[in-house]
Amino acid sequence: MKKFLLLLILVVAIIVIASMVIAPKIENGIEDSPATEGDSLSVAATCENNNGTWLSEYKECEYISQTWCEENDGVFTGCGSACRHEALDSPSICTQQCVPLCKFGAEALSEDIARSLAIANWGDCEECDELTINIVDNQIEAIYEGLKDDSVKTVKRIATISQEAGIWMLNNEQSSQFICQAGRGQAEFSVDLCD
Numbered sequence: 001m002k003k004f005l006l007l008l009i010l011v012v013a014i015i016v017i018a019s020m021v022i023a024p025k026i027e028n029g030i031e032d033s034p035a036t037e038g039d040s041l042s043v044a045a046t047c048e049n050n051n052g053t054w055l056s057e058y059k060e061c062e063y064i065s066q067t068w069c070e071e072n073d074g075v076f077t078g079c080g081s082a083c084r085h086e087a088l089d090s091p092s093i094c095t096q097q098c099v100p101l102c103k104f105g106a107e108a109l110s111e112d113i114a115r116s117l118a119i120a121n122w123g124d125c126e127e128c129d130e131l132t133i134n135i136v137d138n139q140i141e142a143i144y145e146g147l148k149d150d151s152v153k154t155v156k157r158i159a160t161i162s163q164e165a166g167i168w169m170l171n172n173e174q175s176s177q178f179i180c181q182a183g184r185g186q187a188e189f190s191v192d193l194c195d
Contacts, residue, residue: 144156178192
């Protein structure tokens with residue numbers, strides 16, 4: 001009988017300690033790995049409690065801050081397409097608006113992925129000395145330096161990025177900026193074309 005009571009007390013103590021560790025995480029919406037199925041339910045509740053819109057099919061929280069996203073181990077996109085989940089062959093018209101969103105279970109954007117996206121969209125550095133890739137917020141900057149061109153010395157191409165169905169994509173190019181060769185125009189980045 002003593003062994004049974006000791007075992008019962010031990011089991012109750014384990015349950016009490018476990019509930020003290022797990023309950024605060026659920027109440028505060030803090031997740032250790034929100035990509036799992038069970039965790040996505042509490043992330044969803046936290047998303048909605050913070051005035052976000054939860055999309056369970058995509059494990060995304062729309063209209064949420066970057067701070068909230070990072071605190072909950074998500075991948076933040078400051079300017080996702082409002083139509084990012086529509087089929088590519090869909091005949092509907094998409095509005096041009098930015099949707100801040102936080103994706104869970106997503107791969108973080110690495111410099112290697114960003115470089116691959118830039119090369120696939122704008123080309124490699126075959127006619128230049130160096131290609132530098134910068135990731136700034138939700139944008140990729142590709143800087144092609146030392147161009148073998150008589151008027152343009154350096155080109156910076158900038159585009160927003162988004163992740164759809166786990167695949168990183170370059171959105172429409174936002175701008176190209178140029179530094180000109182000596183005597184052919186501006187010596188700093190500008191949208192003005194070189195002479």
